[in-house]
Amino acid sequence: MITNEEFQRIVLYMKKKAGINLQEKRVLVSGRLDNYMIRKGYQSYSEFMDIVEKFPAGQEAQYLVNALTTNHTYFWREYEQFLYFKQVVLPKLKTREAKSRDWRIWCAASSTGEEPYTLAMLCMDYLGLDYSNWDTKILATDIDTHVLEKAVKGVYSKESVEQLPKQYVRRFFKETSDGQYRVTDELKEQVIFRQFNLMNVLPFKKPLHVVFLRNVMIYFEEETKAKLLDQIYDAMVPGGYLFIGSTESIGQGKSRFRYIQPSIYRK
Ligand SMILES: C[S@@+](CC[C@H](N)C(=O)[O-])C[C@H]1O[C@@H](n2cnc3c(N)ncnc32)[C@H](O)[C@@H]1O
Numbered sequence: 120m121i122t123n124e125e126f127q128r129i130v131l132y133m134k135k136k137a138g139i140n141l142q143e144k145r146v147l148v149s150g151r152l153d154n155y156m157i158r159k160g161y162q163s164y165s166e167f168m169d170i171v172e173k174f175p176a177g178q179e180a181q182y183l184v185n186a187l188t189t190n191h192t193y194f195w196r197e198y199e200q201f202l203y204f205k206q207v208v209l210p211k212l213k214t215r216e217a218k219s220r221d222w223r224i225w226c227a228a229s230s231t232g233e234e235p236y237t238l239a240m241l242c243m244d245y246l247g248l249d250y251s252n253w254d255t256k257i258l259a260t261d262i263d264t265h266v267l268e269k270a271v272k273g274v275y276s277k278e279s280v281e282q283l284p285k286q287y288v289r290r291f292f293k294e295t296s297d298g299q300y301r302v303t304d305e306l307k308e309q310v311i312f313r314q315f316n317l318m319n320v321l322p323f324k325k326p327l328h329v330v331f332l333r334n335v336m337i338y339f340e341e342e343t344k345a346k347l348l349d350q351i352y353d354a355m356v357p358g359g360y361l362f363i364g365s366t367e368s369i370g371q372g373k374s375r376f377r378y379i380q381p382s383i384y385r386k
Contacts, residue, residue: 121149125164137262138318138343151186185265192230194282197365205241208360223327226259228335232270235259239309240287260315270312273302326356334364348374359386
């Protein structure tokens, strides 16, 4: 159904808009969009793309981005990093920010929320009763509005929350009448979800202490990655921590970040 020319038009659009390289992903593109084209009565992909390009902030443009991002995530993913965050990073932050009591943590491709909610649980657990005296809200962003909606709802399946340590499930979730698990209001308040495209200029006024940028750079080309990492570096406090996905790299020697251990770097 999709022609070569139409496919290339979508590849170019997604690269420009979201940094995502879909050149080798023709099956994925048509697999995720063919039904939509039929359902909406488009005669061709060109007709659809004409609308997307004419209204870059419109519904169809957002639909395209939502459909072509890959949002796979799960609770406690690459959990060694979470342990490092709690056991090494948080104690350092607590000492360093003893006066300001303000931590700035950014989860930069938060998908359906499992990752930022986990970071909030770890912060609350670590600070214990002192928690309410600190401003430790986590900023969680994604380009995909559909996953952000799900994240804000904070409702997950039983199988999904069972990946977490049991004491976290008990403390931070309530079972719903249909057997799902909803994050408590207390936890929800600790995470701010916003739409943000990593191709845009970073909006931070105050420097960040910790950035989680996991499993998103795999979709970007080297040049896009390097530019983004450069911006993130400049947006962090000296000594700030960057976490990336375990299958990702930041391009040895090219980045200013200092290697600490696999997938963990410091400014
Ligand atoms: C595979 S998920 C990773 C989720 C989570 N960080 C993890 O490691 O489990 C990648 C996320 O990156 C988001 N994403 C892709 N391109 C983006 C961009 N240009 N700006 C912001 N988010 C983007 C996708 O929408 C998707 O939700």
